[in-house]
Every structure is written in structure tokens, then in C-alpha cells.
Amino acid sequence: MAEHLLELRDLSVRFHTARGPVQAVQGVSWHLDRGETLAILGESGSGKSVSASAIMNLIDCPPGEITSGQILFEGRDLLTLGAEARRDINGRRIAMIFQDPLSHLNPVYPVGRQIAETATAHGTPAAQARGRARELIARVGLPDPDAAMRKYPHQFSGGQRQRLMIAMALALKPDILIADEPTTALDVTVQAEVLSLLEELQRETGMGLLLITHDLGVVAEIADRAVVMEGGRIVETGTPHDLYHNATHPYTRKLISAAPGRGEMRADRSPVTPLLSCRGLRKEYGGFAALKGAEFDVMPGECLAVVGESGSGKSTVARLVVRLEEASAGQALWKGEDLLTKTPREMAAVRRQLQMVFQDPTQSLNPRMSVYEIISEAWAIHREVLPKSRWRARVQELLEQVGLKPEHADRYPHQFSGGQRQRIAIARALALEPELIICDEAVSALDVSIQAQVIQLLGRLRDELGIAFVFIAHDLPVVRDFADRVLVMQQGEIVEQGSVRQIFDAPREPYTQRLLAAGLDPDPEVQARRRAERLALQA
Amino acid sequence: MSDTTTVPATPEPAAMRERPALLRLGSMLWADKFAFAAALLLLAMIGCALVGPWLMGDAAGGQNLRARNAPPFDLSRGWLYVLGGDALGRPLLARIVVAAQNTLLIAAGAVVFSMAIGTTLGLIAGYRGGWTGEVIMRTADVIMSFPSLLLAVIVLYMLAPSVANLILVLAITRIPIYLRTTRAEVLEVRERMFVQAALVMGASTPRIVFRHILPVILPTLLTIATLDFAFVMLAESALSFLGIGIQAPEITWGLMVSQGRQYLTSAWWLAFWPGLAIILTTMSLNLLSGWMRVALDPTQRWRLEIGGKRNG
Numbered sequence: 068m069a070e071h072l073l074e075l076r077d078l079s080v081r082f083h084t085a086r087g088p089v090q091a092v093q094g095v096s097w098h099l100d101r102g103e104t105l106a107i108l109g110e111s112g113s114g115k116s117v118s119a120s121a122i123m124n125l126i127d128c129p130p131g132e133i134t135s136g137q138i139l140f141e142g143r144d145l146l147t148l149g150a151e152a153r154r155d156i157n158g159r160r161i162a163m164i165f166q167d168p169l170s171h172l173n174p175v176y177p178v179g180r181q182i183a184e185t186a187t188a189h190g191t192p193a194a195q196a197r198g199r200a201r202e203l204i205a206r207v208g209l210p211d212p213d214a215a216m217r218k219y220p221h222q223f224s225g226g227q228r229q230r231l232m233i234a235m236a237l238a239l240k241p242d243i244l245i246a247d248e249p250t251t252a253l254d255v256t257v258q259a260e261v262l263s264l265l266e267e268l269q270r271e272t273g274m275g276l277l278l279i280t281h282d283l284g285v286v287a288e289i290a291d292r293a294v295v296m297e298g299g300r301i302v303e304t305g306t307p308h309d310l311y312h313n314a315t316h317p318y319t320r321k322l323i324s325a326a327p328g329r330g331e332m333r334a335d336r337s338p339v340t341p342l343l344s345c346r347g348l349r350k351e352y353g354g355f356a357a358l359k360g361a362e363f364d365v366m367p368g369e370c371l372a373v374v375g376e377s378g379s380g381k382s383t384v385a386r387l388v389v390r391l392e393e394a395s396a397g398q399a400l401w402k403g404e405d406l407l408t409k410t411p412r413e414m415a416a417v418r419r420q421l422q423m424v425f426q427d428p429t430q431s432l433n434p435r436m437s438v439y440e441i442i443s444e445a446w447a448i449h450r451e452v453l454p455k456s457r458w459r460a461r462v463q464e465l466l467e468q469v470g471l472k473p474e475h476a477d478r479y480p481h482q483f484s485g486g487q488r489q490r491i492a493i494a495r496a497l498a499l500e501p502e503l504i505i506c507d508e509a510v511s512a513l514d515v516s517i518q519a520q521v522i523q524l525l526g527r528l529r530d531e532l533g534i535a536f537v538f539i540a541h542d543l544p545v546v547r548d549f550a551d552r553v554l555v556m557q558q559g560e561i562v563e564q565g566s567v568r569q570i571f572d573a574p575r576e577p578y579t580q581r582l583l584a585a586g587l588d589p590d591p592e593v594q595a596r597r598r599a600e601r602l603a604l605q606a
Numbered sequence: 607m608s609d610t611t612t613v614p615a616t617p618e619p620a621a622m623r624e625r626p627a628l629l630r631l632g633s634m635l636w637a638d639k640f641a642f643a644a645a646l647l648l649l650a651m652i653g654c655a656l657v658g659p660w661l662m663g664d665a666a667g668g669q670n671l672r673a674r675n676a677p678p679f680d681l682s683r684g685w686l687y688v689l690g691g692d693a694l695g696r697p698l699l700a701r702i703v704v705a706a707q708n709t710l711l712i713a714a715g716a717v718v719f720s721m722a723i724g725t726t727l728g729l730i731a732g733y734r735g736g737w738t739g740e741v742i743m744r745t746a747d748v749i750m751s752f753p754s755l756l757l758a759v760i761v762l763y764m765l766a767p768s769v770a771n772l773i774l775v776l777a778i779t780r781i782p783i784y785l786r787t788t789r790a791e792v793l794e795v796r797e798r799m800f801v802q803a804a805l806v807m808g809a810s811t812p813r814i815v816f817r818h819i820l821p822v823i824l825p826t827l828l829t830i831a832t833l834d835f836a837f838v839m840l841a842e843s844a845l846s847f848l849g850i851g852i853q854a855p856e857i858t859w860g861l862m863v864s865q866g867r868q869y870l871t872s873a874w875w876l877a878f879w880p881g882l883a884i885i886l887t888t889m890s891l892n893l894l895s896g897w898m899r900v901a902l903d904p905t906q907r908w909r910l911e912i913g914g915k916r917n918g
Contacts, residue, residue, distance in 0.1 A: 389806050418808035430799035434905055435821050444817075448809050479904035492803075499807070 070142050071098035072275045073122070073161075073243055078136030080117050080126060091117045093299045095136075099243065104269065104276040106290035106307075108283065108322070110514040111485070114299035115279050119245050123163055124153050140243075159189050162236035166248040168228035172220040178231050179204070179216025185238040196238075203234035207264060225377070226257035230264065237268065244269075245277045250285065254376035255542060256585040259601060262289050281514060283326055284587025287311070287594040295319050307591045325516040326589045327544045333551050335566045341400075342367045342503055342535055343388070343421075348397035350383050358383045359559040360397065365503060370529060370536040372546035372567070374582070375556030381539050383559075385505045388537075389423055390414055419449050422496035426508035428488035432480040438466070438491055439476040445498035452499060465494040469524060486517035493524065497532075505537045510545065522549050544586050547571055555579045580604060634901050634910040641897030644890035651887055654706040662686075665700040667855055673697070675873040690875040693865070698879050705857040705880070709839060710887075712772055712858065716838045719777035721784050721831050728788025729815055733796060743789070746782040754779035755844060762850040772851055776838050783834065784827060791823040825899040832895045836888035859883050 080092040092114040099105045109115040120126050122138055122145065138145040140161070145153060165171050173181060179200050186196035197216075205212040207230040209223075220228060229249060236244055246265065250258035266289055269276050278290060286293045287307050295303040295310065295318065302316040314320045341364035350358040358380040365371050375381040387394045388406060399406040401417060409417065425431035432441055442462045446453045453461055463473035469490040480488055489509065496504050506525070510518040526549055528534055540546050546553060546567070553570040555563045555578065563576040574580045584601040588594045635642050665686055673683050676691035678698075686697035727746075731739035749757075758775045765771045795801065801818050809817075843860020845851030852858050859880040866876030900906045 391802055391805060415808040415810075418806065423803070423806045425799050425803060427799060431803045433800040433804075433818055435903065436817075437904070444804070444809070445807055448807055448813065481905040495803075495807075 071139070072101050072141065073277075074098040074137075074139040075118060075122075076137040076139065078118060078121060078138065079134045080114075080121055081132045081134050083130045083132065091131075091299050092121070095296070095299075095301055097294050097301070097304070099275040099277055101242070101275055102269065102273045104266075104278060104289055104291045106278045106280055106286045106293040107296060108280060108286055108293050109296035110281055110322075110516065112298075113296040115281075115296050116247055117299075119163070119247055119277065119279055122161065122245065123157055124150075155189075158185060158241070159239045160241055161243040161245065162239070162241040163245040163247065164229070164232045164236050164249050166251050168225070168232040168252075169220060171232060172228060174220055177217050177219055178223070182231070182235045182238055185235050189239055191239075199238060200234070203237055204231070206237075206268075207231070207234045208260075224257075226253050226261060229253060229257075229261050233261075233264065233268070237272070240272060241274060243275045243277060245279070247279045248281070249278070251281070255587075256376065256581060258285075258587070259288075259585045265289065282587065283311075283322060283515070283589030284594065287589055287591040288587050288598070295322070311590055321516055323589060325519040327515075327519065327522070327542075327547065332547060332567050332571065333549075335568065336366065336369060336551055339366050341365060342369075342402065343537075344400045345384070345388070346398045346400065348384065348387055348399060349395045350380070350387055350392065351395045357559055358387070361556075361561055363554055363561065363564060365535055365537055366551075367502065368529065368533040368535055369551045370525075370538055370549055372550035372553045373537060373539045373556060374541065374543055374546060374553060376541055376582075378558065379556040380559040381541075381556050382507055384556075385423065385507050385537065385539055389418075389421060389505065415448075419452070419499045420502045421505070422499060422501040422503070423505045423507065424489070424492050424496050424509045427512050428485060428492045429480070429512075431492055432488060432495075434480055437477055437479055438462075441480070441491065442466075442476075442495050442498050445495060449499060461498070462494075465497055466491075468497065468528075469494045470520075484517075485513055486521060489513060489517075489521055490524065493521075493528075497528070497534075500532075501534065503535045503537065505539070507539045508541065509538070511541065518545065525549065542586065543571075543582055544588075555582065577604070631901065634907070635897065637910040638897045638900075640893050644893040644897075647886060647890045648894065651706055651710065651883075651890075654703045655710045656707075658703040658706050662700040662703050665697055666704040666857070668696060670695040670697075675869060675876070677873075678875045678879075689879050690873070692862075692876055693869060693873075698862075698875065701857055701862065702859065702880055702883055705859050705862060706883070708769065708852060708856055709842075709858040709860065709884075712769060712776065712842050712852075713835050713838045715773035716776035716780065716842075717831050717834055719773065720780035720834075721827060723777070724781040724784025725788050725820075725827060727781070728785040729792055729820070731785065732789040732792025733811070733815055733819070739789075742785070746785045749778065750782045754841070758841075758845055759848065759850060762845065767850050767853060769852070772842060772845065775845075776841055779841070780834055780838065783830060787826060787830060788823060791826060792819055795819050795822050821902075825895075825902065828895045828898060829892075832888065832891035835891055836884060839884050839888075 075098070076096050078092055078095045079090065082089045082091050095114070095118055097105065107115045107118070117126070121133060126133070133146060140156065145156070172178065179197065182200040182203060183193065183196040186199055187193055191199070201212050201216055204215050209215045209227060209230055220231070223231065249265070250261050253261060262285065265276065278285065280286060290307050293305065293307055293310055294301055295316070297318045303310060303314065303319045310319060311323060314323060344364040345361055348358060348361040349356065361380070361384055363371065373381045373384060383392070386392045388399050390406065394407050397407070401421065406414070406417060436444070439459065439462050442465060443458045446458055459476070462476050466473055466475055471487060471490055471494070480491065483491065510521050513521060522545070525536060529536060538546055538550060550567045553565065553567050554561055555570065555576065557578050563570065563574065563579045570579060571583070574583060581604055584597055584604055586597070588597055635645060670691065671694070673687055673691035673695040675693060676683060676687055676695070678690035679688065681688060686700050689698040689702070691697055692701065727742050731742040757779060761775045762771060796819060801814060804814050804818055839860045842851055842858060843864045846858060846861040847864040852861055862880035863877045863884070866873070866880070869876045900909055
């Protein structure tokens with residue numbers, strides 16, 4: 068058998084926690100060859116990152132412990148090498164890039180120096196290292212490399228920072244590049260660019276690329292082979308094509324079916340009197356206009372999706388309407404009354420009808436309050452809604468409505484998983500029986516399969532209770548099955564709005580078309596077609 | 607619904623949840639043996655403070671010139687002299703027990719006052735901000751930049767030295783510590799999502815401040831308070847040493863330490879025992895506040911509920 072560049076054999080990693088040992092990775096074997104892209108696909112807690120950490124010697128022991136297995140790099144077992152030898156391999160032969168580039172770049176040094184440092188740390192002379200850094204910055208496609216060398220990390224955008232991380236990783240021409248969720252924090256259009264950069268660089272250097280991701284679309288776009296992990300075990304291995312069409316394991320099939328944007332789109336609705344209508348809504352920070360006059364209506368019982376990339380002003384709209392921030396100009400008419408001129412006292416009365424669900428349920432639920440306290444707080448604030456004697460019964464009812472159990476009422480938020488926490492946040496929003504719920508990226512922080520369930524729940528609530536939703540998302544496919552109308556935003560402006568069918572089937576604006584083309588589809592064939600479209604749009 | 611991974615099994619048996627809160631708190635205290643010992647010690651100290659002067663008041667004042675600087679662990683002069691005698695031959699044990707009242711009263715009074723005032727002002731400065739906040743912060747800067755001992759000397763020179771005035775002066779000099787900490791924490795916590803979620807729900811300002819912000823910053827403040835306890839005891843001894851604090855024959859541990867300092871080379875026990883009392887009190891408070899921080903935090907509480915098995 069030919070020797071693989073990198074091979075994991077029967078690797079098991081265990082973490083010792085206060086609740087007893089946790090088997091993070093169990094008997095995992097895979098291999099990576101030169102010039103090949105291997106994707107490890109799994110949701111949070113599947114152990115996909117742990118195996119990469121083991122390769123890079125990043126597991127803290129204790130509490131971690133590698134209980135069995137080998138990591139063979141060019142036939143040598145990394146686990147038996149000394150610390151010195153491993154450090155020599157890390158960075159020089161095997162490099163790694165991470166999900167959040169900002170936290171991995173030192174904010175107080177210019178980026179040129181940081182990239183050069185990777186080389187000098189492994190013994191390259193300083194002058195040569197600087198030259199190489201400049202070359203790399205140019206190679207990863209940053210404009211004006213000389214100026215970029217002297218800039219600090221905060222002066223770059225998220226996508227540019229990820230390019231810098233890639234430049235840094237490539238400084239020593241590694242044989243293997245491990246990319247841990249490299250594009251998860253990036254906008255869709257930027258994600259596509261970064262992935263194609265990675266692909267190009269791989270072709271040039273012939274390195275092996277190990278890509279850790281939760282996104283089937285990324286796998287379809289770039290991977291040669293994929294390994295699907297669940298609960299620390301490999302459940303399936305194969306080419307993206309095979310996995311997509313002939314998945315045998317139920318988990319893989321579940322992942323595929325959970326991918327958003329596959330179902331029936333909703334029919335157009337006839338116009339009625341709007342519940343909320345915004346006119347010329349503007350927000351400026353200093354001289355910078357974050358929102359440049361937004362105009363839109365939300366009808367009762369309707370779901371309006373607001374889609375845009377970071378910095379498009381989509382969250383600003385939500386924050387202005389609920390008065391978390393004060394608008395610079397414009398009106399937000401709630402049943403004909405302007406929300407923006409209301410006094411805090413008048414606003415408090417309206418808040419009953421207008422609720423919000425935030426992006427990260429971990430942060431939006433007070434960790435020191437039990438679920439019962441969190442949900443019943445709504446009635447403590449609005450006393451007229453429900454007499455105290457009925458609070459407990461109603462909390463239990465709400466919990467059941469969002470798919471949790473009544474006995475969960477006495478637990479605390481940390482005892483739930485991310486998806487369950489978001490359900491609690493939704494139950495809290497429902498407590499006041501609102502007419503409109505604004506969901507600010509409410510499913511973006513969740514795993515794909517849980518994302519699908521939460522959206523299903525929201526759809527059910529709309530149909531059963533007639534609640535209207537403003538659903539803010541950065542991703543178009545997510546809103547496809549759920550929204551009635553879609554509003555596409557870019558740099559503080561609404562570039563296109565229309566019914567969901569108009570936007571998805573016949574987008575008019577080039578930006579909407581770009582956004583649609585940049586989305587990654589889990590089906591490798593569809594994705595190949597999209598890619599061609601994307602390249603055509605660029606040309 | 608079959609969603610999501612299983613909830614990590616709550617290490618919280620149902621029986622535990624049913625029990626009354628006080629009993630539950632007690633079992634959590636028992637789980638942390640250090641905190642339990644600290645609580646016992648503090649109870650003993652408080653006991654001394656309450657009944658000490660009534661029990662040993664006479665003995666603490668009675669001079670026995672033959673027992674001047676008597677060494678400790680010598681029972682020939684009676685059990686009162688087990689910790690030795692001071693420069694005037696008064697039994698140290700009795701004096702420490704009697705001094706507990708003044709010491710704890712002044713320290714606790716000063717700490718509670720400064721914490722209450724500092725936290726309130728800090729909450730206002732942090733949550734309201736604006737020029738009210740500015741005025742509060744600049745006042746705190748003035749207090750901080752003025753040497754606290756000098757301030758105390760001036761105030762106590764004008765007012766008559768008494769326990770109440772001493773508490774007042776010590777409290778004023780310590781306010782900025784709480785004020786600045788509270789303000790800094792409020793500025794951070796008010797931006798957290800759950801505070802914004804409460805705002806969107808229409809929560810009033812008092813509700814947000816007392817239900818959502820204060821519980822988060824209270825553990826930090828309590829930790830500072832326990833450390834400050836020792837500082838206040840020693841500051842009080844400095845004032846007493848200057849003659850503007852506690853007046854003889856009243857005694858405090860701090861005063862005993864400073865009086866014993868000149869005999870440190872010949873009779874170390876004069877300063878050692880009251881010093882030990884200060885250290886033990888502070889340390890107990892500190893251990894207890896550490897325990898409280900864990901016990902009050904729902905995400906940490908399980909550490910105490912799984913039965914004292916500590917995991918770093």
C-alpha cells in the first residue's frame with residue numbers, strides 16, 4: 068500500500084470533565100494524500116475539530132487524553148515524537164487556519180511583521196522573510212501589498228483577514244493545510260472567493276487540504292472526499308457526489324434533508340393593511356450612514372425576510388424599530404402610529420405586540436434566571452396580561468408549544484443545547500402574544516439540522532397563531548421555504564424587494580443574482596452549475 | 607420533538623430540588639469543607655463580638671503587673687493568660703475576645719456603608735451616564751487623589767473621635783473602589799444580549815438594574831468587600847495609632863497590633879495574636895465569598911451539588 072501524506076489510524080481522544088470522562092473522538096481513521104482535499108463534515112460536538120487539534124498537538128493534556136491510535140505523517144507517528152520535533156513540523160510542514168481570523172491575529176503588530184514572523188520563527192533570515200511576506204500578501208489577492216504590510220489587523224475586513232491567515236499559513240510552504248471552518252464567519256460572496264483562493268493555492272503548491280466544516284455546500288464546492296462524523300465516530304466516507312446521492316447512514320441523510328432551500332416556496336399573498344410600515348428610515352453614526360432611508364411594509368401574519376451581508380444595515384432596521392437605538396430620520400408606523408416619536412411610557416405598551424428573538428440564545432437568556440423566571444418576566448413587566456396564579460401553567464403550556472417539556476421550567480439556560488435555548492427565547496417572545504416577532508439572525512448560530520427545526524417551528528407559529536415575522540438573515544436559502552416576501556439589502560440600502568418567488572426565480576438586481584449564485588448548494592451537480600454562473604457574473 | 611443533542615444530565619437529583627432553600631444552601635456549604643470551617647469561625651467571631659465584652663470585659667481591663675509581656679502557652683497564671691499577657695499585664699485572650707466587638711463593628715460598618723453607597727452611585731454612573739455620571743466619577747477621582755489618611759485625620763480632627771465617625775470616615779475613603787468597579791462592570795453588562803432582550807420586552811430601568819445587572823456584578827463586589835475588610839481593620843489601627851481613632855481603654859485588633867509592634871523583638875505574641883485574628887477573619891470571609899460566588903451561580907452550582915468532589 069502506498070504511503071499516505073497523513074494518516075489517522077484508530078484515533079481516540081477522551082476528555083476528563085467534572086461529569087466524568089467524555090469520549091470526544093472514537094476510533095477515527097482517515098487519510099489525506101498530496102494535492103487532495105478532504106472534508107470532515109459534522110455538527111457541533113461531533114468531534115470534527117478535535118482530530119485536527121490532535122494533529123497539531125493542541126489538545127491540553129489533562130483534561131484531554133489520547134487513548135489510542137496513531138497519527139502518521141509521512142510514515143512517522145506524530146504522537147511518539149518529542150515536543151521539539153513536533154513544533155518543527157507544526158507551521159513548517161502542517162499549517163492551520165481558523166474560523167475567526169481576528170482572534171488569531173495579534174492586534175498590536177502590523178500584519179506584514181506577523182506573517183514574516185512565522186518564517187523567522189523557523190529560521191528564515193528577516194529580510195528574506197519580509198520579501199516572502201510581501202509576495203504572499205500579493206498572492207492571496209490583497210490590493211496594494213506594500214501598504215497592507217504596514218496595516219494592523221483591525222483595518223482589514225473579515226474576508227481580507229482570512230486571506231491574511233492563509234498567507235501566514237502558507238509562509239513556509241506547508242505540505243498540509245488544515246482549515247477549521249475557514250469561511251463560517253464570512254459573508255456568502257466572500258466565502259466563495261476564499262474557497263476558490265484555497266483551491267487555486269492547492270493546485271499551485273500541491274499541498275493536502277484538510278477542511279473541517281459543518282456545511283454540505285462547502286463540501287460540494289471544494290472537497291474531493293468527505294468524512295461525515297457524528298458523536299465522535301465516522302458514520303460515512305465517500306466523494307461528495309456519492310454522499311449526496313447514495314447516503315446510507317441515517318445521519319448523513321438527515322443532514323442532507325435539513326439543508327435549507329429545498330422545499331416549496333410560499334404563494335404570493337394579496338395585499339392588506341400593513342401592520343408595520345417604515346418610511347425613510349435612516350441611521351447615521353457620525354458621518355457614516357448605516358441605513359439610508361429604508362421603506363417597507365409588513366402585513367399581518369406575514370413573514371418578511373430581510374437578507375443582506377454584514378454591514379448591509381439589516382440588523383440596524385430591527386434595532387431602530389424596537390427602539391434599541393434612536394433613528395436619525397424617518398418613520399416606523401405601527402398600525403398607523405409612529406413608533407419613533409413615542410415616549411418610553413407609550414412605547415412600553417406597544418412592546419407587548421412587538422417582540423424580538425436574538426441571534427445567540429446563549430447570550431440573550433440571563434444565565435442566572437431559571438426558564439420559568441425568564442418566560443414569566445414578560446408578565447411581571449406587563450401585569451395586565453396574566454394573573455400571577457396562572458403563570459406556571461402558562462409557562463408549561465408555552466414550553467410545550469415550542470417543543471420543550473413542561474418540567475424544563477425549573478432548569479437554567481446552560482442546561483440546554485443551543486437549539487433548545489433558542490426555543491426558550493421564542494417561548495419568551497410568545498408569552499405576550501405579540502402580533503409581530505422580529506428574528507435577528509435567529510437561526511444563524513445553530514447547526515443545520517436544528518436550524519431547520521427552528522424554522523419549522525416559526526412557520527407553525529405563524530400559521531397557527533397568525534403572528535407576523537420579520538426574519539433577518541445573511542443567507543438566502545434559509546429564508547426560501549419560510550418567507551412570504553424578501554427584502555435584499557446592501558450597504559444600508561434596500562436593493563430589491565419582492566415576493567419570495569420573484570426573488571428566487573427571477574432576481575432583477577445584479578447584487579441579488581450574485582448573492583444567489585454565491586450560496587453553496589449541497590448537491591455537487593447543482594453547485595457545479597452555480598459555480599459556472601458565478602464565474603460568468605464575475606467576468 | 608426529537609431535536610438537538612441530549613441535554614447534559616443535570617447533576618441535580620430531583621430530591622435536592624424539592625428541599626427548602628435553606629436546607630439546600632446548608633448542604634452546599636457542607637460540600638465545601640473550607641467554606642464550612644470559615645462559616646463556623648465567623649460565627650464564633652460574631653459570638654465573641656456579641657457577648658465578649660459582657661463575659662470578659664473585666665478581665666480584659668484588669669492589670670497584673672507581674673504578668674507583663676507574659677509568654678503564651680503558660681497556664682500557671684490561669685487559662686486567661688494562655689495567649690500571654692500584654693505590656694500592662696492584661697490577658698491577651700480576653701482582650702482579643704473583647705476587641706472583636708469594636709473591630710467587627712467598625713470594619714463591617716465601613717465596608718457595608720462604602721459598598722452600598724459605592725454600588726448605588728456606580729450603578730447610576732454606569733447605567734445613566736450623562737453628566738450625572740460625570741459628576742459622580744469626578745467626585746470619586748477627587749476622593750481617590752486625596753490621601754485617605756490625611757482626609758481621615760482632617761475629618762476626625764473636626765469631629766469627635768467615636769466609633770460612628772470612624773465608620774463614616776473609613777467608608778468615605780473606600781467608596782471609589784466599589785464605585786469604579788461597579789461602573790466598569792455595568793458598562794459591560796448593560797450591552798449584553800439579555801439586557802437588551804429585557805429592554806425590548808419593555809422592562810423598566812429599576813427592573814433591568816436590579817434583576818439583570820446587579821446579580822451579575824454582585825459576586826465581584828462581594829469579593830472586593832471581603833478583601834477590603836482587612837484593609838479597613840488596618841486603616842482603623844493606623845488612625846487609632848495616631849490617636850484620632852479608637853480611644854483607650856476601648857480596644858480593637860488593629861490597635862493591639864500597632865501597640866504590640868514596639869515589642870516585636872522581645873514579645874512577638876503581643877502583635878501576633880491580634881494579627882492572626884485579623885488574618886483568620888479576612889480569610890474566612892474570602893473563602894465564604896468564594897463559596898457564595900459558586901453557590902449563587904446556576905452554571906457553577908453543580909460543583910457543590912455533586913458532593914464536594916472538586917474539579918479544577
